Amino acid sequence: xxxxxxxxxxxxxxxxxxxxxxxxxxxxxxxxxxxxxxxxxxxxxxxxxxxxxxxxxxxxxxxxxxxxxxxxxxxxxxxxxxxxxxxxxxxxxxxxxxxxxxxxxxxxxxxxxxxxxxxxxxxxxxxxxxxxxxxxxxxxxxxxxxxxxxxxxxxxxxxxxxxxxxxxxxxxxxxxxxxxxxxxxxxxxxxxxxxxxxxxxxxxxxxxxxxxxxxxxxxxxxxxxxxxxxxxxxxxxxxxxxxxxxxxxxxxxxxxxxxxxxxxxxxxxxxxxxxxxxxxxxxxxxxxxxxxx
Numbered sequence: 001x002x003x004x005x006x007x008x009x010x011x012x013x014x015x016x017x018x019x020x021x022x023x024x025x026x027x028x029x030x031x032x033x034x035x036x037x038x039x040x041x042x043x044x045x046x047x048x049x050x051x052x053x054x055x056x057x058x059x060x061x062x063x064x065x066x067x068x069x070x071x072x073x074x075x076x077x078x079x080x081x082x083x084x085x086x087x088x089x090x091x092x093x094x095x096x097x098x099x100x101x102x103x104x105x106x107x108x109x110x111x112x113x114x115x116x117x118x119x120x121x122x123x124x125x126x127x128x129x130x131x132x133x134x135x136x137x138x139x140x141x142x143x144x145x146x147x148x149x150x151x152x153x154x155x156x157x158x159x160x161x162x163x164x165x166x167x168x169x170x171x172x173x174x175x176x177x178x179x180x181x182x183x184x185x186x187x188x189x190x191x192x193x194x195x196x197x198x199x200x201x202x203x204x205x206x207x208x209x210x211x212x213x214x215x216x217x218x219x220x221x222x223x224x225x226x227x228x229x230x231x232x233x234x235x236x237x238x239x240x241x242x243x244x245x246x247x248x249x250x251x252x253x254x255x256x257x258x259x260x261x262x263x264x265x266x267x268x269x270x271x272x273x274x275x276x277x278x279x280x281x282x283x284x285x286x287x288x289x290x291x292x293x
Contacts, residue, residue, distance in 0.1 A: 094281075134160065214278065254282075
């Protein structure tokens, strides 16, 4: 079996040079607060296709750039046009909606919900009898998402301020966990999966899109604030992610790299071809069904 399949890069993915946890949280919060504040001003860092948050200085308008990014990530034109306002900020590395197979009446939690784009799409699928909870640690982003909720006139979406390592959600109340290129930003990924497991009902499922390591991160990137905040330096190997999910209690874990993600991932950095060590992946798992006493 190849290193790509196992996720083994030959080194631990938590290098000594990594930023400490408080610093990592601070730089991520500051960056996404800036993105939320700049949405709709024409100054957004997410105005062009091709990244967890696209490069600065693109010629496209924010709307055009975000729509093009969404198409690259697997969203349909109907998905984009069905959500009003500034919910689609051009963020992400995949389409968790395609993995989740949501049904009417389900309760969904979106880890790192941003402007609410995935939440609003999920709300359409679960209907008025379902509920969608978006959790984000950036106050300005939660405020932006709530504005978008009013514009979209949604009644079944609730945006909550909180860290994905400490979800503001009760035990065993959720059917599905979704997320789009956010877990890589966490300095404590095992805790993210433990929290996801806690809030899921027995039989509940996790369906997220994120980036995974396929080779060693170049020297210096793990300690570079911009690389951490733009989803370049915080990724983990497939093997380590499988271990985290299994340790948290998930079964039927599947992590499937998306070969076609190379096209947009290589645009994430002007100086380094990050597609040489990063790939987008679909990550799924299920909480075991309850067993009778």
